[in-house]
Amino acid sequence: MKIATWNVNSIRKRAAQVQAWLARESPDILLLQELKCEARDFPELDFAGLGYRAEIVGQKAYNGVAVLARIPFTVTQRALPGLAVAGDGVNGDGAVEARYIEITAAEMVIGGLYAPNGNSGGAAGFQKKLRWLDALITHARALLAADTPLVLAGDFNICPEDDDLAPGALAADDALVRPESRARFRTLLWLGMTDALRALTPEGPLYTFWDYQAGAFAADRGLRIDHVLLSPTLAERLSAATIDRTARAAEQPSDHVPVTVILR
């Protein structure tokens, strides 16, 4: 079972790159984030020809998540439970932001997520990020309490430890490294989830994102903010976890690259 996640920073701009990547890598499931379009504008036919069915949670201009899979699956959530409350995690239209999609496939629950960045909107924007992460934790806790085999993958917008960002890449008070953000990532680990990349590479720099600005990729000044978390029985099946840095060297790349896990 091969599962991947990729923040594509506009699926319309990146459709050809995603298509080529699917043809080469043939994952069973690819989770996508930052579609930056509504569901009706998602180029699903580009992927159907390769045998992938798409389910999309879209939004105009911002956010947006999707699942592409070549194995049978059923959608179980199109938003995090608990966030559809007025004034909490909602955009100006009163609709929940398009940041979570969840499926069942191969006797697993797989959540594809795009956490708020938390650097815009001042203190309120950061609090929104924390509330969103709290809702993710609450949902994960309920699934794990029922012994659900669970994968949570996507752009968490958190660098969990100091090895997960290049020295000086972020200010100490950046929302991606603030103690409150990191504490929530650790809470997911304490619930029993395993950070797949770190399970196989416990120490040293690992990056999944490089800023477009100031030659960050050439200088390898990156961040690890895209993660795959596995519940205990799935962690026991983990055989590989990889970051495809080559995607960042493409013409007009996303600023994020794919992260892939293989479960026996």
Next chain:
DNA sequence: ATGCCTGCGGTTCGCAGA
């Protein structure tokens, strides 16, 4: 300390990203 790019919406700039 700040801006550096990029994408989008809808205009020639602002917002968000991270």
